[in-house]
Amino acid sequence: MTQMPDPQNPLRIGTRGSALALAQAHETRDRLMAAHGLPETAFEIVAIKTTGDRVLDRALKEIGGKGLFTREIEEALTEGAIDIAVHSMKDMPTLQPDGLLIDCYLPREDVRDAFVSNLYGAISELPQGAVVGSSSLRRRAQLAARRPDLQLIEFRGNVQTRLKKLEDGVAVATFLAMAGLSRLGLTDVARGAVEPDEMLPAVAQGCIGVERRASDDRTASLLAAIGHVPSAIRVEAERAFLARLDGSCETPIAGLAELQGDELHLRGEILRPDGGEVIAGERRGAAKDGRAMGADLADELLSRAPGGFFDWR
Numbered sequence: 001m002t003q004m005p006d007p008q009n010p011l012r013i014g015t016r017g018s019a020l021a022l023a024q025a026h027e028t029r030d031r032l033m034a035a036h037g038l039p040e041t042a043f044e045i046v047a048i049k050t051t052g053d054r055v056l057d058r059a060l061k062e063i064g065g066k067g068l069f070t071r072e073i074e075e076a077l078t079e080g081a082i083d084i085a086v087h088s089m090k091d092m093p094t095l096q097p098d099g100l101l102i103d104c105y106l107p108r109e110d111v112r113d114a115f116v117s118n119l120y121g122a123i124s125e126l127p128q129g130a131v132v133g134s135s136s137l138r139r140r141a142q143l144a145a146r147r148p149d150l151q152l153i154e155f156r157g158n159v160q161t162r163l164k165k166l167e168d169g170v171a172v173a174t175f176l177a178m179a180g181l182s183r184l185g186l187t188d189v190a191r192g193a194v195e196p197d198e199m200l201p202a203v204a205q206g207c208i209g210v211e212r213r214a215s216d217d218r219t220a221s222l223l224a225a226i227g228h229v230p231s232a233i234r235v236e237a238e239r240a241f242l243a244r245l246d247g248s249c250e251t252p253i254a255g256l257a258e259l260q261g262d263e264l265h266l267r268g269e270i271l272r273p274d275g276g277e278v279i280a281g282e283r284r285g286a287a288k289d290g291r292a293m294g295a296d297l298a299d300e301l302l303s304r305a306p307g308g309f310f311d312w313r
């Protein structure tokens with residue numbers, strides 16, 4: 001029998017302190033409570049400030065490095081200060097530090113981007129030269145590919161900060177993940193969801209992953225009850241694609257795997273940051289081969305990329 005957490009010996013859930021991160025930690029806790037019939041007091045939520053949270057004044061890509069939002073949390077997990085770490089898989093490097101493991105994914109939310117604007121209803125309605133705010137290299141590149149006339153500006157900060165910038169007229173539109181808005185109860189601010197055909201989402205967008213110490217068997221069996229296998233299949237295929245490209249969410253790479261019964265449909269694309277070139281491809285295959293499909297699709301896109309394509313990295 002697994003030793004269940006209790007108020008004297010709670011399961012400590014590590015997370016960033018942002019409203020979105022806390023909502024994700026609460027969702028994880030609620031699922032564990034329901035799956036095991038445990039009270040809220042059997043859990044402790046530990047908010048941890050990361051480098052990415054501290055440094056708000058510079059563009060993320062300047063301070064650089066993968067795992068800007070995860071390093072301190074993974075250190076706490078390794079040291080045993082927390083028992084699990086709850087992450088937006090979109091923000092996770094493809095390699096976990098030695099001794100740590102992610103093999104539990106919650107049921108995936110809406111994977112699409114939301115179009116957010118007080119003035120216009122969709123991308124197609126944006127006037128020539130309109131100013132759009134986004135700090136996502138992927139969204140900027142995808143938008144520039146479709147609408148080279150638009151003026152793209154950096155847009156950092158949490159959801160509330162970005163909405164305030166729209167209100168102040170700093171930009172006329174921005175994009176946010178539907179999943180984040182939904183978890184914050186803010187889907188009202190979306191004028192609409194952008195379909196993947198129009199803007200392929202980031203790898204693992206909308207998916208929460210739970211990380212643990214690989215050697216921690218008690219936590220492994222607790223998590224087994226809340227892991228969602230179809231989400232795992234999809235996200236692991238997308239992350240195998242990303243890993244082969246050596247990308248991160250700071251790279252103009254998009255990827256989405258969808259299940260149709262036992263068949264997995266994987267789409268991926270790499271872009272030049274200015275949108276000047278988009279290389280896209282897809283694979284269909286058995287769900288069990290998802291990771292191999294991801295690596296294979298990445299190899300195809302790499303082989304089609306002209307010399308110098310990745311030089312901006």
Ligand SMILES: NCc1[nH]cc(CCC(=O)O)c1CC(=O)O
Nearest residue numbers: 088090176177179180205206207
């Ligand atoms: N990079 C920030 C980030 N990481 C995860 C989400 C949204 C939730 C998700 O995709 O799981 C967001 C915000 C956004 O892109 O709007």
